[in-house]
Amino acid sequence: MTDSANGQDYLPHLQEARSREPQDGYDTAVLSPGEQQLFGLEARNVSAWFSGHKVLERVSLHMEPGKVTALIGPSGCGKSTFLRILNRMHEMVQGAQLAGQVLLGGHDIYDPVVRPAEVRRRIGMVFQKPNPFPAMSIYDNVASGLKLSGIKVPDTSDLVEDSLRRAGLWQEVHRRLRSPGGALSGGQQQRLCIARSLAIAPDVLLMDEPCSALDPTSTNKIEETIAELSDQVTIVIVTHNMQQAHRVSENCAFFLATHDTPGYIVEFGPTEQMFTNPADQRTSDYVNGRFG
């Protein structure tokens, strides 16, 4: 869904930023098969600190529009931090700081005229632990993004159904849309969270280990969901599961941090190449499970 599909402008600030000159040649907006504008993300020299302690060092990464980019790397190397920088969730943590630029379709999301809430609406996020709103029904959970970000759509129930279908959950819940969101299995809750993110038509979907708490069947379902979504939204996914990274992603970035150096990207490239013929020995060790 493009911005104008809802019949109104709800992006004044980002559009304001957009009406300025794009900051470089990468205007990553392209058209998908469905005539839909897709936006990529571009991180430039991103560094991050927690209370003065540096955890990311000049990370630059291009996440192509309409493709799935996987972030892999050992625990604590800054993948989640990087992901949260991509939709301005990092700044919510007390004592967190960052440097660098993140461009959505060529425009810096850290531009002072851009509201953080606007960025987060356009760059959705699915968390490691499913977090549906317990006080809301399944239906209201999916529709919550509309209320929370102040979007009006002509037909909410259509949108809810569409989002649930895209998240692969419709079949399982369409008979009990009014029951509480917490009354689902973990895997269903996670797909509910995906549906909730999709309902506000984000340009980019960030997923932080979305399957780490799930069984193989639910994982499978979510991977299918990702595959179906990938030509509609740009997806960035953090995963510890090498097979999963291999299966779902087109591009892959390998992060690494040692105890005295902050996290950085060792290697970035097409997933196939990263897994079969990596340039760096450490990448090869990691994807083959030979890493300390």
Place this chain on the structure above:
Amino acid sequence: MTTVGTSPRQPGLASVDEPIRIRTVTPEDVLTLVGAAIGALGLDWLVYERLLPFTGALGFWVCWYVLFALFYIAAAAMRWSRLVVRDKAIAVLVSTGGIFATAVVVDQIAYSFVKSLPAIVHPNFWTQTMVNTAVLQPLSSGGIVHAAVGSVEQLAIATVLSVPLGITAAVFLAEIGGALARPVRTIVNAMTALPSIIAGLLVYALVVLSFGLGKCGLAAGIAISIVMLPTVTRAAEVVLRVVPGTLREASFALGASHWRTVWKVILPTARSGLATAVVLAMARGIGETAPVLLVAGFSDTMNANAFQGWQATLPTLIFNNVFVEGEYPKLVERAFGAGFALMLVVVVLFAIARFLGGKRPGELTKRQVRQLRREAEQP
């Protein structure tokens, strides 16, 4: 009918499968307990009534309890291991403590109920005022409806004033915080410790005298709201703080502003806890006596206008009836009746709060259950 969620029965399986009953209390446990209780009673009687030069029911039962605990531990030690004995002993001590606390409450309620019976059985007690009833007249004349009306009106005013303010303050403390949160929290804590008569004096000086409102129900409502405010704020802050941070993050990640997150996610999630906070404060507020007496005066007549004229409330009626000069047993019985009415109001308040704040998050209401069933029955 739908068969979602039920698998066809496997052939060869028994057609009934009853859930097993998991028993945590064995007959042995019960007998040990009863044995210790009876044994302690016997020894206690012997020692206390025959050997020692003490008398009195209280001492008797205290001794009995100590003996009972010792007997129980000794009996348990004969059969079970140290760890189990310690576990069981603590379980028994804690449960008897709980039973004792409950018994005290039940005793108080039952006592005032029994004492109030002579008054509350008369229908006129619930429908009349004291305007035409002298102190010596029988209980078949006069009632407390004027005080009940005053109580309810003043409590309503106090609730309307203190709850929005208190919850706003709690949202500020729990959600926004910052440098200003500290002094605010200190003041709220100090207000909790504020003797309520001070609130009464404050309102008396500011509202009744300076503002020229005169003694009235509104002034009392304001005084009660000062008493309720810190209770609401502190309880609500605690409730807001236990809303998981992951929900807050989820809301922000959907593009919500801080304000919308609070309004649409945090407050609804904390709803039942907030209802409890409000009831706690109301239960505290309705019992206020001294400040109300100070700023609303007292009256034997019905005055439903909270904005003008003196008003009686249930607690001030109790106070007046008992402390009136000379002894009037009928007035004391009326006071007990008013006390019963007061407890009734509190119970009703609790029921309302349970109903409104209701279900734990995620729990279905009856209506939702019915709707689900209807939806499931549709082909």
